[in-house]
Amino acid sequence: MTNQYAIVTTTTDSEDKARALAAGVVDGGLAACAQLYPIASVYRWEGKVESGREWRLDFKTRTALVDELTAFVVARHDYDTPEVVVVPVTGGHTAYLDWVAEETRA
Numbered sequence: 001m002t003n004q005y006a007i008v009t010t011t012t013d014s015e016d017k018a019r020a021l022a023a024g025v026v027d028g029g030l031a032a033c034a035q036l037y038p039i040a041s042v043y044r045w046e047g048k049v050e051s052g053r054e055w056r057l058d059f060k061t062r063t064a065l066v067d068e069l070t071a072f073v074v075a076r077h078d079y080d081t082p083e084v085v086v087v088p089v090t091g092g093h094t095a096y097l098d099w100v101a102e103e104t105r106a
């Protein structure tokens with residue numbers, strides 16, 4: 001199971017954009033599911049500290065699809081520098097991880 005699965009995270013500035021991105025990724029077989037939730041972000045951009053509301057997306061996928069999923073997100077994102085962070089899954093419920101494998105492209 002080691003390094004076979006990952007969670008890929010990104011953010012966007014609206015629920016509609018988050019839902020569209022999630023649907024595209026899941027429909028394309030790049031992730032088994034996406035979780036979306038509102039967050040408050042504080043960040044430095046162009047030399048200033050900014051804050052704002054965003055929507056975070058966590059995609060559950062196989063490690064083999066991370067590069068393609070990243071390219072998909074970046075190509076469809078409207079941020080100059082979209083966040084894409086990959087966290088390896090080092091363990092979990094076997095039946096759930098099997099489901100992730102079954103619901104993503106081979």
